[in-house]
Amino acid sequence: EIHLAAKLSHPHILPLFDSGEANGCLYYVMPNVEGLSLRDRMKTEGKLPVEDALKVVREVADALDYAHRHGVVHRDIKPENIMLHDGHAMVADFGIGKALSAVDDQLFTQTGVSVGTPAYMSPEQASGDAVDGRTDIYSLGCVLFEMLTGEQPFTGPTAQAVIAKRFVQTPPDVTGLREGVSRTIGKVVQRALARAPVDRFETGASLIAALAMTDSASHSESPEKSIAVLPFANLSSNAEDEYFSDGMTDEVINALAHLPGIRVAARTSAFVFKGQRVDLRNIAQQLRVQTILEGSVRRAGSRVRISVQLVGAADGLHLWSERYDRELADVFALQDEIAQAISHALEEQLGGGVGATRSRETPPERPDRTPRAPVNPAAYDIYLRGRFLFEQHAATEAIASFESAVALDPNFALAHAWCAWSNMLAANLNMLPALTAYPRGRAAADRALALEPDLPQALLARAFVAAWFDWDNARAERLVRDVLALAPGLTYAHDLLGWTLVSAERLEEGVESIERAYALDPLSDFMLYNFAMILHLAGEPTRVIEVLRPALVRSPGDGRLLLLLGTALFVADRLPEARAVLERARELTPTNAQLRGTLVCVLAAMGDTEGARHRLVEVEEQAERGVGSPVEVACAYHWLGDDDRAYAWLERAFQARSLWMTFLHLEPRLRRMRGTQRFEELVKRIGIAPVHESVHIAQ
Numbered sequence: 001e002i003h004l005a006a007k008l009s010h011p012h013i014l015p016l017f018d019s020g021e022a023n024g025c026l027y028y029v030m031p032n033v034e035g036l037s038l039r040d041r042m043k044t045e046g047k048l049p050v051e052d053a054l055k056v057v058r059e060v061a062d063a064l065d066y067a068h069r070h071g072v073v074h075r076d077i078k079p080e081n082i083m084l085h086d087g088h089a090m091v092a093d094f095g096i097g098k099a100l101s102a103v104d105d106q107l108f109t110q111t112g113v114s115v116g117t118p119a120y121m122s123p124e125q126a127s128g129d130a131v132d133g134r135t136d137i138y139s140l141g142c143v144l145f146e147m148l149t150g151e152q153p154f155t156g157p158t159a160q161a162v163i164a165k166r167f168v169q170t171p172p173d174v175t176g177l178r179e180g181v182s183r184t185i186g187k188v189v190q191r192a193l194a195r196a197p198v199d200r201f202e203t204g205a206s207l208i209a210a211l212a213m214t215d216s217a218s219h220s221e222s223p224e225k226s227i228a229v230l231p232f233a234n235l236s237s238n239a240e241d242e243y244f245s246d247g248m249t250d251e252v253i254n255a256l257a258h259l260p261g262i263r264v265a266a267r268t269s270a271f272v273f274k275g276q277r278v279d280l281r282n283i284a285q286q287l288r289v290q291t292i293l294e295g296s297v298r299r300a301g302s303r304v305r306i307s308v309q310l311v312g313a314a315d316g317l318h319l320w321s322e323r324y325d326r327e328l329a330d331v332f333a334l335q336d337e338i339a340q341a342i343s344h345a346l347e348e349q350l351g352g353g354v355g356a357t358r359s360r361e362t363p364p365e366r367p368d369r370t371p372r373a374p375v376n377p378a379a380y381d382i383y384l385r386g387r388f389l390f391e392q393h394a395a396t397e398a399i400a401s402f403e404s405a406v407a408l409d410p411n412f413a414l415a416h417a418w419c420a421w422s423n424m425l426a427a428n429l430n431m432l433p434a435l436t437a438y439p440r441g442r443a444a445a446d447r448a449l450a451l452e453p454d455l456p457q458a459l460l461a462r463a464f465v466a467a468w469f470d471w472d473n474a475r476a477e478r479l480v481r482d483v484l485a486l487a488p489g490l491t492y493a494h495d496l497l498g499w500t501l502v503s504a505e506r507l508e509e510g511v512e513s514i515e516r517a518y519a520l521d522p523l524s525d526f527m528l529y530n531f532a533m534i535l536h537l538a539g540e541p542t543r544v545i546e547v548l549r550p551a552l553v554r555s556p557g558d559g560r561l562l563l564l565l566g567t568a569l570f571v572a573d574r575l576p577e578a579r580a581v582l583e584r585a586r587e588l589t590p591t592n593a594q595l596r597g598t599l600v601c602v603l604a605a606m607g608d609t610e611g612a613r614h615r616l617v618e619v620e621e622q623a624e625r626g627v628g629s630p631v632e633v634a635c636a637y638h639w640l641g642d643d644d645r646a647y648a649w650l651e652r653a654f655q656a657r658s659l660w661m662t663f664l665h666l667e668p669r670l671r672r673m674r675g676t677q678r679f680e681e682l683v684k685r686i687g688i689a690p691v692h693e694s695v696h697i698a699q
Contacts, residue, residue: 003019004070004071004072005067005072005094006018006019007070008066008067008070008072008094010062010063010066010067011088012059012060012062012063012088012089012090012091013063013066013067013090013091013094014030014031014033014083014090014091014092014093014094015030015031016028016029016030016094017029017030017031030092033083033085033090033092034085034086035083035084035085035086036083036084037079037080037081037082037083037084038056038079038080038082038083038084038089038143038147039078039079039080039082040084041084042079042146042147042150046150047147047148047149047150047178048147048148050148050180050181050185052147053144053147053148054185054211055089056082056084056089056143056147057140057143057144057147057207057211058208058211059088059089060077060082060089060091060140060143060204061137061140061204061205061207061208061211062204062205062208063089063090063091063204064077064091064133064136064137064140064204065203065204065205065208066204067094067133068132068133068136068203068204072094073131073132073133073135073136074091074093074094074136074139075125075131075135075136076093076117076120076139077091077120077136077139077140077143078117078119078120078139078142078143079143079146081093082143118162118163119142119152119154119155119162120138120139120142120143120152121135121138121139121163121166122134122135122138122139122166122197123138123166123195124197125138126163126166132197133203133204134197134200134201134202135197136204137192137200137201137204137207138192138193138194138197138200140192140207141153141189141191141192141193141200142193144188144189144192145171145174145189145193148174148177148178148181148185148189149174149177149178151177153166153171153172153193154166154169154171166195170195171189171190171193173186173190174186174189182285183285183286185211187210187550188207188210188211191210191549191550192207198549198577199549201546201549202542202545202546202549203542206542206546209546210546210550225261225262225263225290225346226262226263226264226265226288226289226290226291227256227262227263227264227265227289227290227291227292227293227310227342227346228264228265228269228270228283228284228287228289228291228292228293229249229252229253229256229264229265229270229292229293229295230249230270230273230274230283230292230293230294230295231245231246231249231270231271231273231274231275232245232246232248232249232252232294232295232296232297232306233245233295233296233297234296234297235296235297235298236297236298236299236300237300241299243384243385243387243388244297244299244381244384245296245297246271246384246387246388246391247383247384247385247387247388248297248304248306248335248384249267249270249271249295250267250387251331251335252293252295252308252335252338252339253266253267253270254335254457254487254490255335255336255338255339256339256342256343256489257456257487257488257489257490257491258339258456258486258487258489259339259340259343259489260488262343262346262489263289263489263520264489264520265287265288265289265520265521265522266491266520266521266524266527267391267491267521268521268523268524268526268527269286269287269520269521269522269523269524270287272523280292280311280313280316281313281316283313284313286522286523287522287523288519288522289313290312290313291310291311291312291313291319291346292310292311292313293308293309293310293311293342294308294309294311295307295308295309299328302327302328302329302377303325303326303327303328304325304326304327304328304331304334305323305324305325306323306324306326306334306338307321307322307323307324308321308322308323308324308338308342309321310342310345310346319345320341320342320345320348322338322341324337324338327377328375328377328380328381329374329375329376329377330374331375331380332374332375375409375412376408376409376412378408379405379406379408379409379412379415380405380409380412382401382402382404382405382408383401383402383405383412383414383415383418385401386398386399386400386401386402386405386415386418386422387418389401390418390421390422390425393425393429395422395423395425395426395429395431395432396422396426396431396432398418398422398425399419399422399423399426402415402416402418402419402422402444403419406419406447411451413447413448413449413451413452413455413458414448414452414455414457416444416445416447416448416451416458417444417445417448417455417457417458417461418457419440419441419444420440420441420442420443420444420445420448420458420461420462420465421441421457421461421464423437423438423440423441423444424437424438424441424461424464424465424468427441427659428659430593430626430627430628430629433626433656434469434656434657434658434659435656435657438465438468438469438657439469441461441464441465442462442465442469444461445458445459445461445462445465446462448461449462454486456483456486456487456490456493459479459482459483459486460479460480460483460490460492460493460496462479463475463476463479463480463483463493463496463500464476464496466479467496467499467500467503467662468659468662469657469659471661471662471686471687471688472688473500473503473504473688476496476500477497477500477501477504480493480496480497480500481497484497489520491517491520491521491527492517494513494514494516494517494520495513495514495517495527495530497510497513498510498511498512498513498514498515498516498517498530498534499514499530499534501513502514502534502537502538502663502666503662503663503666503688504688505665505666507538507539510534510538511534511535511538514530514531514534515531517530517531518530518531525551525555525558525560525561528547528548528551528561529560529561529564531547532544532547532548532561532564532568533564535547536564536567536568536571536668537663537666537667537668538666539666539668541568541569541571541572541668542568542572544564544565544568545565545568545569545572548561548564548565548568549565552565557588558588559585559588559589559592559595560589560592562581562582562584562585562588563582563585563589563592563594563595563598565581566578566579566581566582566585566595566598566599566602567582567594567598567668567669569581570582570598570601570602570605570669571668571669571671575602575605575606576606578602579599579602579603579606582595582598582599582602583599586599591622591627593619593622593623593627593628593629593632594629594632596615596618596619596622596628596632597619597628597629597631597632597633597635597636598632598635598669599615600612600615600616600619600635600636600639600640601635601636601638601639601669603615604636604639604640604641605639609640612636612639612640613640616633616636616637616640619632619633619636620633623649623652629653629658629659629660630649630650630652630653630656630658631649631650631653631658631660631661631664631667633649634646634647634649634650634653634670635667635669635670637649638669638670638672638673639669643673643678646673647678647682650664650682651682654682654685654686661686662686662688664682664683664686665683665686665688
């Protein structure tokens, strides 16, 4: 092991020059370091400056990542083994722990005896179990905890007491022990110190990436022009009018998304705080905004009163407030007026750059788009009910509401647009066949655009139809970029652009776009799922795993996230883990077609052909009923070695305009088919992605 460690060459690893035996004594030779150990510095200073502590951890994690990739685990990461040389950290004694554990002596070879330092030892190392690189991640988490707080995460009168605590106790949150340690840094420490190895960072590189996100958040956590609109309180006499206050909140968020220079937190993340009493500073930190808009809605007959106040998140100071009394028929003009007033308030309080500067006496200007006609109040009420149902994923009920709204007011463009969205949602949730729902969605979007040619929601709906049903990436990209020119803060526009670019194999651009969408909606598990799925399609299963692990600490019961984690583990060839995760996901979402199909693939890959074929029966029956995807059946047959049936099901998916055919050429579960003539012919027929040049396809 010492000889292996001696071959490590890394700027943050103290090299080994030589080793051997003299008169029965083992020795090794290292260079002399001009400097102190981390322990020496901590004895002098106690707590280290946060930036210094993070720098040490980054450099040590980089060294660990390199060593682990070369098959060497340190096993004794502690401040004494981290040297500080010329302002940088260097890890000493690589390989020594493993070498000592292999010495032919009862002290080190007896079962259950651990080698390491108790204060920094992982639970699995302390119990004498097999260890991998994640034991070093745990030890480094202990070191980071101590650098930030001046204390070790577990203390006790004896080594045995210290070891016992890590099996039954969770270390305290460092954010509560030291002022100036952000929540994101606290989460990094918590994950590094997870009791189970599977819950820690997979690699030193993933820990560094998490710290990079922490750095990014600290510099852009509150962009200068940023706002979150919290759900408006319902002050109407009827408690069931909550759909109305929620809908008005949505509409104000959408109106703000049209304004350039303002980053608006997405609806899903803002609504996480509905009905909760949470400190505004905490909300602002989680949503990375500088200001928060609170409000209330009172409806009486055909009139509505909206009271709003803008608050500075850092200090809770009141920046601006207003009360509006209007007829419901003028609700669109009211929403734009509120948005422009907020823009003006941000200009005054935070400096210029949001729209055009104007005097207080200048009337609010509308964004430069076609004015929307007044709406029938009864139609608007039904429309807001539909929006409420849409957010609950009650797609068919939402369609009925929007159709009722446009029956009352045929010129209600926004209701036509959301009718399009609801049809697409119904198709994507297998509530309606794509061949039925998407043409209806296209027609509804076209009616909206005939009434209001620059309505972003209608243009975006048309872009979704182009991408996921017409299989026309070029048109979809043009439409979504038109949407972003009109409404730069529209989260789902960035989301669709990401899907479209990845489908066109512009992977780096696509990932960047979905990252922007996720930044606008950081507390949305749905947007996180989209982000991880695009990474999955881009061929980055390790990054998918790293993204999903901490999210599942927050949302352990989210079957979709577990499904995607299990799929990534499968693609990474970690089959037993994949099966365990997918079986857990199956308990939470037993009817999910993608879950069932992937589980068949895993069982087949593990050699359990009988179990795979038994599970395939329900996947096939589900697809036959039209409530599952033929692509899932195709993937299952492919892993069972029956590509003829797999292609037959892919042909059915093609004829049904199945959504997932858009990404067939990227589907990791079908990666063994890529490059074959039969597969490339099908990709060419879809026409949404380039065909591999290495395959000749007859014209």
